[in-house]
Amino acid sequence: MTHEVRGVIARSKGTPVSVETIHVPDPGPGEVVVDIQACGVCHTDLHYREGAINDEFPFLLGHEAAGVISQVGSGVGNVKEGDFVILNWRAVCGECRSCLRGRPQYCFSTHNAQQKMTVDGVDLSPALGIGAFAEKTLVAAGQATKVDAAAEPEVAGLIGCGVMAGLGAALNTGGVTRGDTVAVWGCGGVGDAAIEGSRIAGARTIIAIDLDDQKLQWAKGFGATHSINSSGMTNDEVIEAVQALTEGNGVDVAIEAIGLPATYEQAFFARDLAGTVVLVGVPNPEMRIDLPLIEVFGRGGALKSSWYGDCLPSRDFPMLIDLYLQGRLQLDRFVSEKIGIDEVEDAFHKMERGEVLRSVVII
Numbered sequence: 289m290t291h292e293v294r295g296v297i298a299r300s301k302g303t304p305v306s307v308e309t310i311h312v313p314d315p316g317p318g319e320v321v322v323d324i325q326a327c328g329v330c331h332t333d334l335h336y337r338e339g340a341i342n343d344e345f346p347f348l349l350g351h352e353a354a355g356v357i358s359q360v361g362s363g364v365g366n367v368k369e370g371d372f373v374i375l376n377w378r379a380v381c382g383e384c385r386s387c388l389r390g391r392p393q394y395c396f397s398t399h400n401a402q403q404k405m406t407v408d409g410v411d412l413s414p415a416l417g418i419g420a421f422a423e424k425t426l427v428a429a430g431q432a433t434k435v436d437a438a439a440e441p442e443v444a445g446l447i448g449c450g451v452m453a454g455l456g457a458a459l460n461t462g463g464v465t466r467g468d469t470v471a472v473w474g475c476g477g478v479g480d481a482a483i484e485g486s487r488i489a490g491a492r493t494i495i496a497i498d499l500d501d502q503k504l505q506w507a508k509g510f511g512a513t514h515s516i517n518s519s520g521m522t523n524d525e526v527i528e529a530v531q532a533l534t535e536g537n538g539v540d541v542a543i544e545a546i547g548l549p550a551t552y553e554q555a556f557f558a559r560d561l562a563g564t565v566v567l568v569g570v571p572n573p574e575m576r577i578d579l580p581l582i583e584v585f586g587r588g589g590a591l592k593s594s595w596y597g598d599c600l601p602s603r604d605f606p607m608l609i610d611l612y613l614q615g616r617l618q619l620d621r622f623v624s625e626k627i628g629i630d631e632v633e634d635a636f637h638k639m640e641r642g643e644v645l646r647s648v649v650i651i
């Protein structure tokens with residue numbers, strides 16, 4: 289049997305998304321069907337619609353979601369009908385060379401559903417293997433992580449992508465700890481989550497850097513102790529401003545949450561000796577950087593990239609929801625607006641204009 293539900297589809301490159309009837313099959317072995325309750329609008333959804341990820345149209349967009357398990361296939365042990373879950377795009381395989389070395393947070397062979405959801409008889413490509421701007425979606429059981437149902441779906445879902453990426457860039461990849469100084473380039477949802485993570489970890493100085501005063505204002509709400517509006521500033525001026533806020537030294541952890549060579553360079557040079565640079569912003573394939581190799585050596589420390597905040601959903605999602613329910617993690621601040629399933633295209637434009645941190649579709 290298949291279920292007929294509404295979903296947000298990107299049919300072809302650059303054309304506005306549409307709400308259409310899709311077909312969701314009953315779950316097969318190792319699969320579950322989830323009734324989606326809320327799904328945040330992420331930049332990656334827009335990248336799919338623009339054809340910037342791949343050409344496998346039509347896409348079923350949406351991947352930052354929470355909902356309730358409505359059906360489980362055979363052999364599913366981690367969740368059952370009625371469980372409140374956050375969806376993830378890191379269902380670890382347990383068998384690849386990274387998993388076998390005890391590093392499942394980098395799993396190189398993550399699981400997705402085997403069966404296809406369809407529109408007009410054509411197979412859909414679900415965004416990040418999820419596809420959650422829909423009343424129901426089909427995922428691999430490992431993509432559903434059970435969390436405390438006391439959390440509202442519109443905030444819980446955010447943990448599934450951008451907020452996890454930012455929190456994890458600080459907490460997991462950057463290893464921010466009590467007493468550290470941190471600077472974050474780019475104060476969108478991801479950068480603000482890195483600021484929030486740094487605050488939770490006990491950083492003593494957290495410097496927010498952006499071109500937009502409104503974004504810097506929001507960043508302070510998450511725990512930035514200082515801010516720099518870098519519009520019109522040269523790289524050297526930004527670096528000097530960070531040094532001036534850290535007794536001339538630079539920061540222990542420099543987090544780049546934009547994905548640009550210029551800001552990566554600023555982060556590289558605005559870091560203290562033996563400090564860590566974390567690249568969480570996603571560059572495009574044409575971008576290049578040119579750094580003096582002697583500086584790479586002489587400054588020591590680490591240059592790291594952060595994929596999905598190096599998270600392990602089964603470890604991190606329930607813990608973060610518990611921190612939220614205790615009032616220690618500010619998730620509500622990320623929700624700029626709640627919208628209907630037919631307002632995703634508008635939400636993309638608001639995102640492009642920098643007016644929102646997150647629009648969340650309530651389903």
Ligand SMILES: NC(=O)c1ccc[n+]([C@@H]2O[C@H](COP(=O)([O-])OP(=O)(O)OC[C@H]3O[C@@H](n4cnc5c(N)ncnc54)[C@H](O)[C@@H]3O)[C@@H](O)[C@H]2O)c1
Binds near residue numbers: 547597
């Ligand atoms: N590594 C991962 O796993 C992962 C996961 C999700 C998102 N991302 C990436 O993280 C990045 C940020 O995502 P987001 O949703 O927060 O995006 P966003 O567009 O909401 O935020 C980017 C911010 O950077 C600011 N900015 C732009 N150019 C700047 C400059 N030259 N100097 C200073 N500030 C500048 C903008 O004003 C904006 O506030 C994106 O590249 C996204 O693709 C990475």
Ligand SMILES: [Zn+2]
Binds near residue numbers: 396
């Ligand atoms: Zn693996």
Ligand SMILES: [Zn+2]
Binds near residue numbers: 330332351352449450
């Ligand atoms: Zn995302």
